[in-house]
Amino acid sequence: MDSLLSDLRARVILAQASGKPVSIHGGGTKDFLGMKGTGTALDMSQYAGIVSYEPTELVVTARAGTTLVELESLLAENGQMLAFEPPHFGPGATLGGCIATGLSGPRRAAAGSARDFVLGVKLLDAHGRMLTFGGEVMKNVAGYDVSRILTGSLGMLGVMLEVSVKVLPRPERELTLRYAMLEAAAIERLAAWGAQPLPITASSWVAADGGGELRIRLSGSPSAVDSGRARLGGDVVPAAEADAWWQSLREQTLPFFAARPLWRVSVPPVTPPLALGDTVIEWNGGQRWVSTTQPAEAVRSAAAALGGHATLFRPESIDEARRVGVFHPLDPVVEGIHRRLKSEFDPQGIFNPGRMYSYL
Amino acid sequence: MNAPLDAAQDALTIARRQAEVVAALRHVVPEHCVMYREEEVRPYECDGLSLFRELPMVVVLPETESQVQEILRLCKRLQVPVVARGAGTGLSGGAMPHAGGVLLGMAKFNQIRRLDARTCTAVVQPGVRNLAISEAAAPYNLYYAPDPSSQIACSIGGNVAENSGGVHCLKYGLTVHNVLRVRMVTMDGDIAELGSEALDAPGLDLLAVFIGSEGMLGVVTEVTVKLVPKPALAQVIMASFDHVETAADAVAGIIAAGIIPAGLEMMDKRATAIVEPFVQAGYDLDAAAILLCESDGTPETVAAEIARMTDVFERSGATRIQVSASEAERLRFWAGRKNAFPAAGRASPDYYCMDGTIPRRQVGRVLLAIQEMEVRYDMRCANVFHAGDGNLHPLILFDANDPDSVRRAEDFGAEILELCVQVGGTVTGEHGVGIEKINQMCVQFTREELDAFHAVKHAFDPGGLLNPNKVIPTLARCAEYGRMHVHAGELRFPELPRF
Ligand SMILES: Cc1cc2nc3c(=O)[nH]c(=O)nc-3n(C[C@H](O)[C@H](O)[C@H](O)COP(=O)(O)OP(=O)(O)OC[C@H]3O[C@@H](n4cnc5c(N)ncnc54)[C@H](O)[C@@H]3O)c2cc1C
Ligand SMILES: Cc1cc2nc3c(=O)[nH]c(=O)nc-3n(C[C@H](O)[C@H](O)[C@H](O)COP(=O)(O)OP(=O)(O)OC[C@H]3O[C@@H](n4cnc5c(N)ncnc54)[C@H](O)[C@@H]3O)c2cc1C
Numbered sequence: 001m002d003s004l005l006s007d008l009r010a011r012v013i014l015a016q017a018s019g020k021p022v023s024i025h026g027g028g029t030k031d032f033l034g035m036k037g038t039g040t041a042l043d044m045s046q047y048a049g050i051v052s053y054e055p056t057e058l059v060v061t062a063r064a065g066t067t068l069v070e071l072e073s074l075l076a077e078n079g080q081m082l083a084f085e086p087p088h089f090g091p092g093a094t095l096g097g098c099i100a101t102g103l104s105g106p107r108r109a110a111a112g113s114a115r116d117f118v119l120g121v122k123l124l125d126a127h128g129r130m131l132t133f134g135g136e137v138m139k140n141v142a143g144y145d146v147s148r149i150l151t152g153s154l155g156m157l158g159v160m161l162e163v164s165v166k167v168l169p170r171p172e173r174e175l176t177l178r179y180a181m182l183e184a185a186a187i188e189r190l191a192a193w194g195a196q197p198l199p200i201t202a203s204s205w206v207a208a209d210g211g212g213e214l215r216i217r218l219s220g221s222p223s224a225v226d227s228g229r230a231r232l233g234g235d236v237v238p239a240a241e242a243d244a245w246w247q248s249l250r251e252q253t254l255p256f257f258a259a260r261p262l263w264r265v266s267v268p269p270v271t272p273p274l275a276l277g278d279t280v281i282e283w284n285g286g287q288r289w290v291s292t293t294q295p296a297e298a299v300r301s302a303a304a305a306l307g308g309h310a311t312l313f314r315p316e317s318i319d320e321a322r323r324v325g326v327f328h329p330l331d332p333v334v335e336g337i338h339r340r341l342k343s344e345f346d347p348q349g350i351f352n353p354g355r356m357y358s359y360l
Numbered sequence: 361m362n363a364p365l366d367a368a369q370d371a372l373t374i375a376r377r378q379a380e381v382v383a384a385l386r387h388v389v390p391e392h393c394v395m396y397r398e399e400e401v402r403p404y405e406c407d408g409l410s411l412f413r414e415l416p417m418v419v420v421l422p423e424t425e426s427q428v429q430e431i432l433r434l435c436k437r438l439q440v441p442v443v444a445r446g447a448g449t450g451l452s453g454g455a456m457p458h459a460g461g462v463l464l465g466m467a468k469f470n471q472i473r474r475l476d477a478r479t480c481t482a483v484v485q486p487g488v489r490n491l492a493i494s495e496a497a498a499p500y501n502l503y504y505a506p507d508p509s510s511q512i513a514c515s516i517g518g519n520v521a522e523n524s525g526g527v528h529c530l531k532y533g534l535t536v537h538n539v540l541r542v543r544m545v546t547m548d549g550d551i552a553e554l555g556s557e558a559l560d561a562p563g564l565d566l567l568a569v570f571i572g573s574e575g576m577l578g579v580v581t582e583v584t585v586k587l588v589p590k591p592a593l594a595q596v597i598m599a600s601f602d603h604v605e606t607a608a609d610a611v612a613g614i615i616a617a618g619i620i621p622a623g624l625e626m627m628d629k630r631a632t633a634i635v636e637p638f639v640q641a642g643y644d645l646d647a648a649a650i651l652l653c654e655s656d657g658t659p660e661t662v663a664a665e666i667a668r669m670t671d672v673f674e675r676s677g678a679t680r681i682q683v684s685a686s687e688a689e690r691l692r693f694w695a696g697r698k699n700a701f702p703a704a705g706r707a708s709p710d711y712y713c714m715d716g717t718i719p720r721r722q723v724g725r726v727l728l729a730i731q732e733m734e735v736r737y738d739m740r741c742a743n744v745f746h747a748g749d750g751n752l753h754p755l756i757l758f759d760a761n762d763p764d765s766v767r768r769a770e771d772f773g774a775e776i777l778e779l780c781v782q783v784g785g786t787v788t789g790e791h792g793v794g795i796e797k798i799n800q801m802c803v804q805f806t807r808e809e810l811d812a813f814h815a816v817k818h819a820f821d822p823g824g825l826l827n828p829n830k831v832i833p834t835l836a837r838c839a840e841y842g843r844m845h846v847h848a849g850e851l852r853f854p855e856l857p858r859f
Contacts, residue, residue, distance in 0.1 A: 054721065055615075056613075056615045056616045056720065057615075057721060079618055108559065109559065113559070113560065115565055115568055116533065125808070125812070129808045131808055131809045133809065133812070136784060137718065137749070137750055137784070137786055138530075138749035139529070139534065139746070139750070139751045139789035139790055140717055140789060141523050141572045141574075141788050141789065141790060141791075141793070142788050142793055142801060142804055142805075143793070143805060143809070143813045143831070143832065144572070144813050145536070145568055145572055146812060146813075146816065148565055148568035148569060149564055149565055149566070149568060149569040152565055153564055168620065170618070172618070191478055191479070194480055195500070195502065197590065197591050197658065198589075199658075221661050221664045221665070222664075223658075223660030223661060224657060224660055224664075226660070227660050266556075266558040266559060267558050268557040268558050269479070269558075269559070270478055286558060307556060307557045308556065308557075308558040309561065327562050327563065328562035329562075330562060331552070331553065333550045334554070337552065337566060337820060338563055340820075340822070341564065344816070344819050345812070
């Protein structure tokens with residue numbers, strides 16, 4: 001066992017023995033998400049490196065501290081990609097942090113979310129033991145799918161050491177189209193397109209002078225993209241501008257995202273405009289970024305009434321986050337399952353306590 | 361194969377217990393929903409894996425969700441184990457009853473509640489058949505993508521429990537990628553909704569762990585599935601190879617070329633020989649293996665992909681290549697693959713279908729090792745499988761009336777599964793662990809990993825009454841199987857060549 005790993009184990013064992021929590025961090029890029037960590041820092045960024053990569057198996061395995069930048073450039077050299085297009089939110093973003101936050105980017109509605117691509121995880125548990133769940137094969141139903149439950153768990157169940165993710169070939173061609181359109185019309189249009197076999201792999205709507213702008217990205221073989229374009233009309237966005245657009249949306253560098261508080265409202269895609277505040281729409285209407293000063297309860301109950309939920313993605317202040325909670329409250333039965341899972345996996349509560357919900 | 365259940369209880373205790381449970385159940389469901397006479401419960405003694413049989417103490421067929429809640433509360437109060445059952449097509453004994461328990465049949469939950477073409481979703485009850493969803497969606501040019509070969513019969517509740525896959529899963533994903541929301545009843549009789557009709561739900565992704573949990577965590581009462589637009593066109597290439605290894609390399613070649621086919625399946629010579637007389641699909645009986653490789657999408661995409669796939673096959677040394685020229689021909693090419701199991705049933709008194717997954721690059725080597733095992737066990741084994749994702753389905757032909765044949769089939773199967781683990785794969789790709797592969801779980805996982813599985817089970821079902829003794833072996837069981845702390849290289853069969 002290498003010294004980094006034995007050091008990590010020793011720190012977890014010590015935390016377990018002393019009951020003093022650790023706050024797991026990778027690149028520190030998603031520090032804003034969830035409640036503030038309370039423990040001693042457990043730095044994963046040194047625990048890095050590609051473990052195995054077999055392009056014809058469509059799988060890459062890397063240590064949790066590997067940066068997304070390194071991983072993505074290796075895949076790009078082989079004409080492949082992380083199809084869920086994870087946001088980085090900074091150059092230091094790590095694979096561990098990417099999977100622990102479970103965030104997905106523009107391609108999510110078409111290709112699936114982070115959890116859909118996780119095939120296996122090596123976990124350092126609360127007792128300092130190394131456990132392997134899933135693996136490097138596409139299909140596996142042996143035991144429960146623990147690696148998928150670790151995706152988006154914000155480090156509350158253990159320390160991810162290695163992750164195996166499914167990768168996909170990069171599309172041969174991509175093309176972005178633009179339409180001047182109001183919000184309600186854009187949602188309708190996306191719904192209509194969604195029910196047809198079209199190669200749409202990203203969508204966005206933002207307010208613009210006197211109305212709004214809908215953008216969609218087509219991906220696939222050159223002929224499929226061309227025939228999609230012929231059917232869908234719209235104005236072609238030049239390639240460089242298009243790439244910059246999807247990147248600025250994924251990384252939230254558009255001026256819109258500077259607003260605080262910033263809510264992420266997740267609703268069934270066809271939901272009509274929310275009228276909660278300024279909005280940016282992604283994922284065919286399923287993901288709505290909302291800047292609003294309305295009370296948290298109002299935002300949450302509006303989302304819930306529509307069959308969705310709301311996350312205080314970027315709070316105005318730590319106090320605000322503490323007061324209203326970052327994540328949508330759970331239904332009592334589901335909350336009970338969460339509490340038991342936490343106490344089964346982390347009985348002393350040493351991993352990122354309170355980061356997701358105060359009681360976990 | 362001996363049914364390894366709890367120590368047998370004496371007949372009198374069982375009779376008393378049965379009377380008590382039947383009487384209690386009659387308070388919560390109408391009388392016609394409760395069955396306990398031998399002739400009534402006999403049809404439920406096994407699922408699609410008839411090697412494992414057990415008569416349930418009581419069968420109950422609830423009609424409403426609130427009855428399911430009441431039944432589970434009652435079973436909890438009386439400490440009676442409960443096994444949920446869908447269509448009973450499972451191939452790992454997952455729905456095999458518990459001798460002292462209630463078999464909860466979900467067949468009456470057979471309604472499609474809502475099908476919304478605008479949102480591309482359907483809300484269905486768990487007893488709805490997989491194919492019935494696609495049939496209902498067809499008028500809107502939509503379908504439900506996961507297509508297990510059993511799709512005419514199997515239920516969506518069973519699909520959720522097994523995370524079922526099919527020919528289209530390489531491109532369109534497994535059940536877990538196509539289900540948005542599950543409504544389930546816990547062993548406490550409470551209702552939990554996992555996932556949502558939005559693209560995600562708050563908290564831990566309980567939906568992802570529930571799917572594939574084999575009826576161990578809760579009883580499904582409603583499922584929201586995603587429907588996808590039907591592709592405008594599909595075409596399939598049938599390619600022959602004179603070595604299984606060349607065929608396996610051709611599979612890797614397709615992926616390396618950046619193509620994700622809509623389906624990529626392999627049949628070996630034994631399989632085509634069994635199937636051809638049955639379906640007359642026109643398979644090349646001289647080939648050591650044939651590949652079926654499908655492209656779907658717009659006509660332009662299909663034309664481009666078929667050309668590229670053909671090119672890869674030619675360069676990989678295919679000895680014969682045929683592209684389906686019509687929809688009828690496409691279906692004919694697939695007919696043999698889809699009917700391979702029933703065809704095996706005709707060629708042999710019995711067959712035992714295994715299910716393991718391996719990294720694609722190991723396909724050729726594992727198939728050769730299986731050929732060597734055929735000699736050693738003096739048994740025939742046909743291979744028809746999902747080559748694109750490395751999910752093997754060796755069909756071991758045997759005779760259930762001959763105890764020695766049964767024993768050899770069992771050992772042969774176990775050896776294949778352990779080989780799958782050894783080469784970096786898993787003991788089940790889509791049929792589940794159930795009771796069948798519970799011993800091989802001890803080979804694939806360490807004691808600590810099994811502990812973690814028990815932890816998940818406890819979080820959902822602290823009393824352990826749902827589908828007991830399945831899927832996750834106890835430590836005592838693993839010790840009995842003789843394999844705790846198995847690490848790569850210390851597996852059974854050390855005499856086997858290592859890859
Ligand atoms: C140099 C540095 C020192 C810090 N020191 C402290 C400190 O002493 N005390 C303190 O409370 N906070 C500290 N923090 C902040 C702390 O890092 C954050 O609270 C958070 O836990 C780390 O997530 P992140 O922002 O780095 O995002 P990421 O690294 O992107 O991680 C996002 C989420 O994923 C989890 N995660 C990341 N990698 C893994 C993994 N391998 N396995 C499981 N979960 C993982 C994180 O815990 C977090 O929930 C420090 C941050 C940095 C950069
Ligand atoms: C000829 C044949 C071909 C097959 N091909 C494939 C294939 O290509 N791919 C594939 O994946 N599988 C295949 N199978 C296996 C089987 O069809 C699937 O596993 C299927 O999902 C089982 O569904 P079922 O309704 O028959 O479930 P059952 O056999 O009734 O039950 C299976 C498991 O699900 C649980 N369960 C059932 N309903 C519920 C519920 N409502 N709530 C909670 N738990 C429940 C049971 O407890 C049991 O553990 C095949 C089977 C046969 C016989």
